[in-house]
Amino acid sequence: MLRNACMRIVGCAIGLWIGMAVPCEAYQERAWRELSDRTLSRMGRALLRGQTRHWTHAESPHFIYHAAVPDPLPGLAREAEWVVAELARRVPADVDAPGRIYVLTDRRAWQRLMQVSGRRPEGIALQIKNEIFLLRDPDQPPAYVDLPHELVHWWLWGLYEGTLPLWIEEGLAEYWGWQLAQTYHRQRQRHLYRDRPTISPTLWLPWDELLARTTYPAEVEANRAFYRQSEALMATLLERVGQAELHNWIRHMQAADWQLEQVMHDSYGWNEADMIRLWQQVEKRLK
Numbered sequence: 135m136l137r138n139a140c141m142r143i144v145g146c147a148i149g150l151w152i153g154m155a156v157p158c159e160a161y162q163e164r165a166w167r168e169l170s171d172r173t174l175s176r177m178g179r180a181l182l183r184g185q186t187r188h189w190t191h192a193e194s195p196h197f198i199y200h201a202a203v204p205d206p207l208p209g210l211a212r213e214a215e216w217v218v219a220e221l222a223r224r225v226p227a228d229v230d231a232p233g234r235i236y237v238l239t240d241r242r243a244w245q246r247l248m249q250v251s252g253r254r255p256e257g258i259a260l261q262i263k264n265e266i267f268l269l270r271d272p273d274q275p276p277a278y279v280d281l282p283h284e285l286v287h288w289w290l291w292g293l294y295e296g297t298l299p300l301w302i303e304e305g306l307a308e309y310w311g312w313q314l315a316q317t318y319h320r321q322r323q324r325h326l327y328r329d330r331p332t333i334s335p336t337l338w339l340p341w342d343e344l345l346a347r348t349t350y351p352a353e354v355e356a357n358r359a360f361y362r363q364s365e366a367l368m369a370t371l372l373e374r375v376g377q378a379e380l381h382n383w384i385r386h387m388q389a390a391d392w393q394l395e396q397v398m399h400d401s402y403g404w405n406e407a408d409m410i411r412l413w414q415q416v417e418k419r420l421k
């Protein structure tokens with residue numbers, strides 16, 4: 135308890151010194167009974183299993199946290215609130231209910247969670263509706279991009295409630311998740327780089343197939359190609375239409391039943407040559 139209080143004061147002083155956007159009072163560790171909302175999802179209840187006193191609970195302006203170990207929480211909360219402020223600048227949204235972030239350390243409990251939710255076993259982060267689940271394995275190198283990536287999904291869920299096609303969801307989460315992680319850590323003198331394995335050319339999906347996908351490719355390499363292509367397409371589109379246009383673009387896409395070419399033609403006046411240039415730019419990005 136004392137150690138935490140001392141650490142928080144040190145964190146506070148450092149925060150003021152480098153001018154962090156989130157004031158330290160914004161993060162508070164709380165006993166279970168002091169939390170502003172104790173209504174857990176089915177998944178949350180299965181994780182905590184009534185053992186709330188064995189978990190550390192905390193709150194910050196946009197989130198309620200439940201962590202199996204307390205150490206990562208203050209830093210995680212600071213990063214989560216920073217990302218939310220950045221996302222609010224990109225696509226304004228009203229967040230009325232706080233999100234919930236669970237931090238697990240037990241790999242077996244994590245694998246059960248991934249199994250129950252039908253996710254890939256190698257994943258280390260997961261967002262379902264208003265909740266984010268993170269694995270923090272002390273034996274593994276720190277994961278810098280998983281929190282911003284899932285927070286982008288969380289933000290999109292608040293805006294579009296899971297109605298976006300997979301390529302837009304993952305394209306944005308990959309593109310913005312990486313940008314946000316890079317900026318956040320650069321401000322703290324940590325320079326991230328992406329170690330991205332080469333994708334075999336046979337694994338790239340035809341573009342019409344990518345746009346129509348409603349499920350993730352089962353094979354690990356093919357899944358990686360799907361993420362890479364989705365990100366390259368979203369990044370190029372955002373550069374062409376402008377980041378501030380994203381919400382309008384999504385509304386146009388929704389109204390046109392997600393037909394990209396039709397929207398670019400009808401709402402942005404693109405002709406065939408513009409579309410060809412788009413695909414050339416995306417392909418170049420993938421090289």
Ligand SMILES: [Zn+2]
Nearest residue numbers: 283287304307
């Ligand atoms: Zn994702």
